[in-house]
Amino acid sequence: MQETVVNTKYWHREADGRLQCDVCPRHCRLREGQRGLCYVRQRLDDEIKLVTYGRSSGFCVDPIEKKPLNHFYPGSSVLSFGTAGCNLACKFCQNWDMTKSREMDTLADSASPERLAEVAEGLGCKSIAYTYNDPIIFLEYAVDIAAACRERGIKSVAVTAGYVDPEPREEFFQAMDATNVDLKAFTDRFYHKICGGHLAPVLETLEYIHKETDAWLETTTLLIPGENDSDEELNQMTQWAVEHLGPDVPMHFSAFHPDWKMLDVPGTPAATLSRARKIAMENGVHFAYTGNVHDSDGGSTWCPGCKQLVIERDWYELGKWQLDEKGACRNCGAEIPGHFEASPGQFGARRVPVRLAR
Numbered sequence: 001m002q003e004t005v006v007n008t009k010y011w012h013r014e015a016d017g018r019l020q021c022d023v024c025p026r027h028c029r030l031r032e033g034q035r036g037l038c039y040v041r042q043r044l045d046d047e048i049k050l051v052t053y054g055r056s057s058g059f060c061v062d063p064i065e066k067k068p069l070n071h072f073y074p075g076s077s078v079l080s081f082g083t084a085g086c087n088l089a090c091k092f093c094q095n096w097d098m099t100k101s102r103e104m105d106t107l108a109d110s111a112s113p114e115r116l117a118e119v120a121e122g123l124g125c126k127s128i129a130y131t132y133n134d135p136i137i138f139l140e141y142a143v144d145i146a147a148a149c150r151e152r153g154i155k156s157v158a159v160t161a162g163y164v165d166p167e168p169r170e171e172f173f174q175a176m177d178a179t180n181v182d183l184k185a186f187t188d189r190f191y192h193k194i195c196g197g198h199l200a201p202v203l204e205t206l207e208y209i210h211k212e213t214d215a216w217l218e219t220t221t222l223l224i225p226g227e228n229d230s231d232e233e234l235n236q237m238t239q240w241a242v243e244h245l246g247p248d249v250p251m252h253f254s255a256f257h258p259d260w261k262m263l264d265v266p267g268t269p270a271a272t273l274s275r276a277r278k279i280a281m282e283n284g285v286h287f288a289y290t291g292n293v294h295d296s297d298g299g300s301t302w303c304p305g306c307k308q309l310v311i312e313r314d315w316y317e318l319g320k321w322q323l324d325e326k327g328a329c330r331n332c333g334a335e336i337p338g339h340f341e342a343s344p345g346q347f348g349a350r351r352v353p354v355r356l357a358r
């Protein structure tokens, strides 16, 4: 059995004897035996340890479009997995059975970094995704997996809220090849009231990834009626994105479905997603997408140069492909930012559960 408890390095001792975890801005201060809010980091033997190294809540092969990443090897498959716990407490969480788990038996499957890389390669996956819950909280495991994957040419994809302190942020994102960061809203009110966090560290993470790493970046905002979908907020968010990240970071606006502690809020109308996409593009975002709906216009990639269709998508399914072998628009020759192969992957919209334990 893979060791599940490992030492960590991002913590320090406070004057009152408690140990403060320095992985994320929550800065949990722990006495012996206590766990942080994320539940997977615990003070044991007078150190803060990660107690879920090598454990997973399950593996699945997904299309890369599901992460969502639309400019990172479109049509390819990605071995996706998560663990348990989370460092935010979003009331609308769509994976709350894992993120809010206090039962380690949620972690039914296990795998060493080498085994994961071997399985991803064996399944023909282009990449591996750290997803379902936030990989920041199990960064020691994620970074080791990423290193094992790099040796085999498998890419690493982080799906994260970006709620992380500067030092671990550097170690984590330098190990990643691509990331989709949840930009949950553009008000501190939303982050505080609905997620139990703050906006500023997330914006810092976005700028850091864009300016200081080679990781391909896309963002996702789940639009919740009445909470983060006003014209004013969407204008501020997308203007900030163009100013600080440039026009070429793709932004996804996806539909909320009532879940967890927000069962009383209605689902997002398709018109709201289209409105957000329109606002983003009016503000200069070159690639704005609608998500979690059938919307071929909003899900497809359009050349910012000649406005012609370059990659057709319906949800996770690819259609027409109008990129040349170098990833440029066949019509006008404009280079489309991202990572593309000469032809699209053929994985389709399947979801294939995988069992790794042996």
Ligand code: SF4
Binding pocket: 021, 022, 023, 024, 025, 026, 027, 028, 035, 036, 037, 038, 039, 041, 086, 087, 136, 137
């Ligand atoms: S990573 Fe976990 S233990 Fe560390 S500060 Fe964040 S929530 Fe607390």
